Amino acid sequence: MSCSLHVQTQIESSYLQRLRSALYDEVLGDGCLHGTRKDIVTDITERLASSESSKIIWLFGVAGSGKSTIANTVARLFRDLHRLGSFVIFNRDIPSNSDVVGVVHHIAHRIAESNVHARKALCDALAADATLTHADYRTQFQKLLVDPLAAAAPYIHGPVVMIIDALDECLDSPSRKALISLIASDMAELPPVFRLLITSRPDLDIARAFRFKSHITAQQLEIGTEDATNDILLYLRQRVDNLCHYRQIERPAEADIQLLAAQAGGLFVWAATAYKFMLELDRSKTKQVLEAEKTISKNLDPLYSMALNHAGDWTRADFSEPALLVLTFVVLTKEPLTDEVMTALLKNERGVRHVLHSLASVLQCIPGVPVRALHASFCDYLTDPERSGNQPWFLNADTQRQLSQVLTTRCLQLLTTKLRFNICNLEASHLRNTDILDLAERIVNGIPDELAYAAKHWAHHLSAVGSSDEVSFELDKFFQHSLLHWLEVISLLGQVGGALKAIAVAERYAQGKDPHLTTFLQNVMKLIDMHVPAITESMPQVYVSTSTDPLQSGTMAKYMIQFQLEDPLVQTWSSLLGKEQ
Structure with a gap:
């Protein structure tokens, strides 16, 4: 140089x-x-x-x-x-x-x-x-x-x-x-x-x-795909083969290794934790580990505890209350919800988004994408008294009932205030749902995700609720004002099959609390059962069937909806609805 x-x-x-x-x-x-x-x-x-x-x-x-x-x-x-x-x-x-x-x-x-x-x-x-x-x-x-x-x-x-x-x-x-x-x-x-x-x-x-x-x-980086599971299976095979060769021990059965790969849920860290745990055991216990998902999953508990502990101050209600509701959504809801839907259901945008940001280490939180737990073991951890029973985020039976009550109330309120006649603005009343070419687009524009969720799953949350005056009040109001509008949405969403089950849940809840509502709901179940094929095929049949049904008397009449049809389509629909204009 x-x-x-x-x-x-x-x-x-x-x-x-x-x-x-x-x-x-x-x-x-x-x-x-x-x-x-x-x-x-x-x-x-x-x-x-x-x-x-x-x-x-x-x-x-x-x-x-x-x-x-x-x-x-x-x-x-x-x-x-x-x-x-x-x-x-x-x-x-x-x-x-x-x-x-x-x-x-x-x-x-x-x-x-x-x-x-x-x-x-x-x-x-x-x-x-x-x-x-x-x-x-x-x-x-x-x-x-x-x-x-x-x-x-x-x-x-x-x-x-x-x-x-x-x-x-x-x-x-x-x-x-x-x-x-x-x-x-x-x-x-x-x-x-x-x-x-x-x-x-x-x-x-x-x-x-x-x-x-x-x-x-x-x-x-998807975790629930077939490719991810196959990669984990290959990873475990190589690791297990190396372990068995090093220790000069019998190789576990291939079915056991496949079971472990399936239990990993696409998470390599879970598979690696299971493998490391296996290293500490003798051959007589290895098979137990391969077959017992909970045994391995518990090794992630310290990670879950640390993540939740650092997420926020659980002694403050402004954090703990929305946090518990968000965790309840993850554990109890029938389908994963996006951050926007959670916000709409809970009416607490700032609290929900802050909680999701804080819990990103244990939840998949992407704007506009359904929120999911990283692994099924996280939900088990939250509800297992032996694993998180002494923690403020433990979702015991009483907490789940209380939070289910909140979710039920909010779903019913949303339905009562947001449902309306002809919610998707259909121009014709004689078409079957399958004949409406742009029905999917109309549903997206007319039925927000949070309203669709409430319509499909309010009864799921109600089934976990004990006696509640607030829930009883909202349930009665919902059936007085929005029953047919709800059936309209259920028909459009292709969920008529679940309507009878939902009404049955409400009827069981009303028993012993409100005899008039109980009788009404029993009549509603008969009504829906009589007209399931028609209601499933065509949304307008919701109104045709009920307007001409002989069950509209006594208790049923007391709860029958009084429509205020101010839409320009009223004259077209009036003949189907059997109403004089």
């Missing part, structure tokens, strides 16, 4: 020393086992290598789904091609690395180490402004990263990949917000040759920022 070149190198090194040293461990962890995750790894690498794809790929999924393992696999592939620019791993146990400026400095330093043109541009910027490393983060991002990368881009052929793993583990609030903002907006300025892979859980702040950005491709 010539003297001048040596001096230049020393000068540049002194400039680079100004960059903040962040604690990012770039020692790559274990990648995917051979044969597993082939499709998604191939898809991601091809996207990162393609000049026609988005600059950034956001791989999101629930905790334990294998995001970091995939990130390490992709990093190894590009490192072997000398195309790995930097690898940033966030770790909640190392608070000092939750620093947006540190991330910028780290990536800039790594790129400068591998490209002389980026190194020169970076050092020139540091030489021109001695205070640059103390400027605001956006200025540093532009001067230390965007400009040097732009200077190096003409001399680079092929992609240079930067990876940020576990973005959700960045816990410093200002830095987290700043880094998310940089990725969502400023990183669109990076030269096309530079690509970024980000992995994280679908925390609400990350999801809101990254979705619908043209330079970001959002890719969900």
Whole structure:
């Protein structure tokens, strides 16, 4: 090396020393086992290598789904091609690395180490402004990263990949917000040759920022797919074979290994926990572990406890009440609900969204996507007195009844206030439901998700409620004002088969509390039973059948709905309804 070149190198090194040293461990962890995750790894690498794809790929999924393992696999592939620019791993146990400026400095330093043109541009910027490393983060991002990368881009052929793993583990609030903002907006300025892979859980702040950005491709890591189960089965086979070979013990039956893979629910962390637990047992107990899901699931209890404990202050009602309701939704509802539906049902948008954000480590929380538990064992944990009985989030029988009462009341209120005649604005009254070509679109526009849920499942929640004056009042009001409108929606949704069961639940609830309502509901069941085929086939038959039914007398008449038909279609419908206008 010539003297001048040596001096230049020393000068540049002194400039680079100004960059903040962040604690990012770039020692790559274990990648995917051979044969597993082939499709998604191939898809991601091809996207990162393609000049026609988005600059950034956001791989999101629930905790334990294998995001970091995939990130390490992709990093190894590009490192072997000398195309790995930097690898940033966030770790909640190392608070000092939750620093947006540190991330910028780290990536800039790594790129400068591998490209002389980026190194020169970076050092020139540091030489021109001695205070640059103390400027605001956006200025540093532009001067230390965007400009040097732009200077190096003409001399680079092929992609240079930067990876940020576990973005959700960045816990410093200002830095987290700043880094998310940089990725969502400023990183669109990076030269096309530079690509970024980000992995994280679908925390609400990350999801809101990254979705619908043209330079970001959002890719969900599914856990419930056949491919995920097959990959876990392959993973377990390899691990078990290695264990048996090492210990010189008999291999478990293939059916047992398949059972364990199925119980994992697509979560590699669950399978790994089960495998590690097996290592501690002798052969006589291994079969027990393979067959007992609860035994293995309990190993995740400390994770659940820690996540819930850190989610918020459970001694404060403004957190604990919406939190328990959200958890009840996850455990008790008949179908998963989106954040929007939960908000509408509970009438507490701020509380629900705050809780979902806080519980993102144990729930799949993506805006507009049904909220789900990461694994079935989480629901078992919440309702098992031996596992969470001494915790404020334990959903015992009394708590479930109380929360079911809240959900029942809200469903009935929603139905009473939102249902109306001809809710989907049908132009003709003589068509069968199957003949309405745009019925699906009309249902989406006319029946919001929360109203559809209430219509289909109010009785499910009612079945878990004890005696309640509030519920009795709302139930009576619902049947007085909205029975036929509810049947109309049930017909449109293709759920007439469940209507009889729902009325039967209400009739059992009313017994001993309201004899008039009980008699009325018994007549309603007879009415529906008589006309199920007609009501199922055509929504207008809901009104035709009831308007001409001989059961409209006595108690039935007392509760019969009085319609106020002010719609322009009233004259067309009036003959079907048997009403004089």
